[in-house]
Amino acid sequence: MPKQIHRVAIVGGTHGNELTGVYLAKKFLANPELVGRSSFETTVLLANPEAIRLNRRYVDRDLNRCFGQADLDNGVAGYEYGLARGIAAELGPKDSPRVDVIFDLHSTTSNMGLSIMPSSYDGFNFQFAAYLMTLFPEVRICCGMQCNQDAPMLRSLSPLGCTIEVGAVAQGIVDADLMARTERIVMGGIGFCGGV
Numbered sequence: 001m002p003k004q005i006h007r008v009a010i011v012g013g014t015h016g017n018e019l020t021g022v023y024l025a026k027k028f029l030a031n032p033e034l035v036g037r038s039s040f041e042t043t044v045l046l047a048n049p050e051a052i053r054l055n056r057r058y059v060d061r062d063l064n065r066c067f068g069q070a071d072l073d074n075g076v077a078g079y080e081y082g083l084a085r086g087i088a089a090e091l092g093p094k095d096s097p098r099v100d101v102i103f104d105l106h107s108t109t110s111n112m113g114l115s116i117m118p119s120s121y122d123g124f125n126f127q128f129a130a131y132l133m134t135l136f137p138e139v140r141i142c143c144g145m146q147c148n149q150d151a152p153m154l155r156s157l158s159p160l161g162c163t164i165e166v167g168a169v170a171q172g173i174v175d176a177d178l179m180a181r182t183e184r185i186v187m188g189g190i191g192f193c194g195g196v
């Protein structure tokens with residue numbers, strides 16, 4: 001039985017040139033009813049606006065490596081470090097996050113298909129993964145050394161949720177089919193958080 005979820009965050013543009021997530025986040029911002037549910041609040045975020053504007057992965061430093069707790073605490077200078085502190089204030093902190101679940105949308109030039117990287121080994125994430133694989137047998141689950149909240153990735157602000165990584169698609173390019181498949185995974189996540 002999934003736990004009660006009160007707030008979900010969908011994040012695109014953590015890497016500014018990974019347009020699948022950027023376009024999906026913009027679509028959800030323009031059509032909040034797509035991802036809104038009566039049982040929880042949904043926050044949609046474009047994480048790195050300047051990198052998105054420039055169609056670059058980042059400006060000063062990879063934003064998805066700026067969420068280590070020491071870096072968040074130390075007030076390191078730089079555009080992305082500042083962004084990370086702002087996002088952590090909105091979604092975090094790691095030990096008591098304001099959002100229950102984070103889905104961070106990425107794309108890759110690697111042929112990873114539809115992959116999810118859980119934010120931690122919390123049972124919620126694996127129930128979600130199993131649920132997704134019943135809907136979409138092509139989904140792959142990748143758990144590595146960064147499958148915990150010590151990771152410097154944005155997703156580490158909450159133990160629940162995952163990075164959704166799809167590819168192969170060139171940076172700066174929108175692939176309509178991959179975008180539609182990514183959207184179906186996000187909608188699967190929204191359904192799961194609603195206690196399906």
Ligand SMILES: [Zn+2]
Pocket residue numbers: 014015018106107
């Ligand atoms: Zn990325």
